[in-house]
Amino acid sequence: MNNVIPLRPGDGPLRPDGDATGPAGAGAGAAGPDGGPAGTSGPKTTALHDLHTELGARFTDFGGWDMPLRYGKELEEHRAVRESAGVFDLSHMGEVRVTGRWAAALLDHALISNISAVPVGKAKYSMICAEDGGIIDDLIVYRIGEEEFLVVPNAGNAPAVVDELQKRRKDKGFGGYDCEVFDETAMTSLIAVQGPRAEEIVSAVVLPIIGMDTEAELAGEVPTVAGLGYYAAMLGVIRPGSTGDAAADGAAHGVSAATIRDGAAHMDGDINVMLARTGYTGEDGFEIFVPNGDARATWDAVMAAADRLGGGDGGGDGNGGDGDGGGDGNGGGPVAVPCGLACRDTLRLEAGMPLYGNELSRDVTPVDAGLGVLAATKSKDAFVGRDAIVAAKESGPAKVLVGLVGEGKRAARSGYPLLDADGNPIGEVTSGALSPTLGHPIALAYVDANAGIAAGLLTGDDPAKPTPIEGAGVTVDIRGKALPYAVVKLPFYKRT
Template sequence: MTAEPQAAPHTATEKRTALYHQHAALGASFTDFGGWQMPLKYGSELAEHRAVRETAGLFDLSHMGEVWATGPNAGAFLDYALVGKLSAVAVGKAKYSLICAEDGGIIDDLIVYRVAEDDFLVVPNAGNAAIVAAELDSRLAAFGREGVALRDASVETSLIAVQGPNAQDIVLQLFPAEHAEAVTGLKYYAAVELEAQLEAGSVPVLLARTGYTGEDGFELFVANGRAAELWTAVREAGESRGLVPCGLAARDSLRLEAGMPLYGNELSRDVTPFEAGLGAVVALKSKEGDFVGRAALQAKKDDGAGTTSGRRLVGLRGLGRRAARSHYAVLKDGQQVGEVTSGQPSPTLGYPVALAYVDVELAEPGTQLDVDLRGKAEPFEVVALPFYKRER
């Protein structure tokens, strides 16, 4: 992702997903996001948010990228290109990772699915999809192309997400009874290739139990030509289960409650994994051999970046009613000690929440800080993330 969404007018150069006309028919308000015209909301963003927490929400995520790395050396290549140890991921599992620059700055955060022994699917964020695809190709040239092939399937792939307590019941309706156990037995951060049964016939789907809302849910990768059918089938399956189409506004408030970083807000080229609280993603000990950014990241870890020096990403709970917003200054005794990256009222919790970078010595939960809300210091408290965690 690239920034908190704002409504935008139609432009001649916009990109549209294969589901654009379905959104328009539902009365969606659109916004430009990563160069795509995406649904901001269909009606009440608060109602959409609550549907995901209480029943289920349906999202179009087709603006995300999909890059396949295949071949007997694909795992070793991804070990070199990304900061995690992807070669250790089991078939049918997924791993959250980062692609960093040589200086350790984050180019993007992404999810990698190991679909088969030699087949990996890399899913970068919308605004970074082309950047990541080009960067992977450049790194493959340095690594050596023998035994590895890259294919950018972003323009031909749609991605539909069903998130919320009723997500499993809804998704089960899409598949024949003999596949029920494959759906219900799918663990978090796992994926399986199945065929959904639609009115026009079966359609191949990569079904993943992943999401960006803090709720249980599924993401369904499907070819563009069958996306509209699948979207309609999901809506029909969810009619009696409280399913509500949801836009990017609800997606942003949901991910903030779940303490999940957004590229362009919490993550950027100027931020290292350690500052962002993602040091565990970097396989400095478990991965032998070099990878892009290793030397810089090792040096930053040795220097205590994000732990004993510099800044650290923290959660802030508002002690009043007013919400902090992106770029607002964080204060201690009237002096700026950080900056808010994302913030808004939490519909689920009933008080303002925010993510912010602050001086490391002020990152301990319970620390009392203020945020400059347009000239007035409003009290906030550092709290452990996530703000919201579902009952399992």
């Protein structure tokens, strides 16, 4: 198996349960609440938990993980991502490798999208559904080889996704699909750099290398960070203590993308990573997949590069978020700041992106969520949940996801009811906040399809395709007070 995130020398191969047979086994996994193994009681912790504590983070239990909620003021973290850059620890997300000659066939069967059509080096947003069409999870799938994929599920759903893939691997006759499913969550860290200056920062940190055998690489093209497309991935090396220009630093040592292939020409201390141009903020951004043991050095390298870009003199030691080491690249503040899950939620809400547990669940189909287009019902004759999704497309969704905007400062929150002109409930808010960027309340909500048509919120010309009517008014019951909201087209915010 050609690990896209190479294990260190001496590490054993991965077993199908996700542990390694060598030193990178349980000891390399996520730590428990007291720094012990993840199997201890209480929420799991990432390899960067001690760093977050040093930075003064407030923590929250999210999906069974003790994650940083904020480091200071979430409004400042939110604005940093919109105006410059933010750095997130997303190591609670799952990483599941599917490898083998029938890996693509398994994912075509198990997921709703046409995964076999994804080129090497590209990614696809998809879903895994139950037979009744209910969403088990939404996830991203990276094709990292002709017969190798990396599936990234949500934190709380990762065990269920692994279980479903293992079960569905046995669905095919004659012994099942000829492939393996490896859960690598416990040994992998994920660091995201998001914002308008993300490309500058990552270009100064990551030296791209050849090794994924993408169509472009096979044609002789040398990968670059700037040239990496959205929903695409490549291999790279991080060299801690570099000059701040990854490409120049590599050239100075006689190292280039062409010479670093499958481990050749590496220098001592090099950190092997997979770099993806993906994100969940509505901004340009990158996600860095790295072994747990290299997570702290990777974080420090990112913050140090951001400080150099801003002219600062600190932050490389992980303290860039406490105001001691920032540069002047963002109105006198640091170019990049550590960011917690609180601002990630308002960022994704402004971008109109659904969150599992709010907009997505086992009680929601892709058609309900307005994401029926992800289901390859025309190009695939069979996949788990296909019949239910086809039926939902033909009959129309039972409910419709809409975007809402309000006035003033009182935000609608998850669970608040939507009311028609007569005060009858016709839906429910799934996510809501006072938008830091727009300055007014925004919300996502599900509206009952029939009631929404009757109330004038949805078009009723085609019952199979009820569509939100932009500008239509609705009332939200906010703690007993009926406040007016208007239907708007998503997303609420779109970067220019």
